[in-house]
Amino acid sequence: MNVEINKQPVEVDASLVSLGQLLKAEGLDGHGRAVAVDGSVVRRDSWSETPLHEGMKITVIRAVCGG
Secondary structure (H helix, E strand, C coil): CEEEECCEEEECCCCCCEHHHHHHHCCCCCCCEEEEECCEEECHHHHHHCECCCCCEEEEEECCCCC
16 A cells, blocks of 8 residues: 655555554654644544555654754
8 A cells, every 4th residue: 555654655564554553663653743644633542543545645743842
């Protein structure tokens, strides 16, 4: 299956079935992250319940400190 993460194509291993699994596999599941799927924000507590699907567009934003 193919998805996009931050506008970059990613081929997803067939063993990964949820957004949470994919984010962990890609090293994107750390603190201070906000995730949207197809333009809608997905709460962190719903990541493991959000199924992956072909063509899914995932946006991951990382909060940083500084100014």
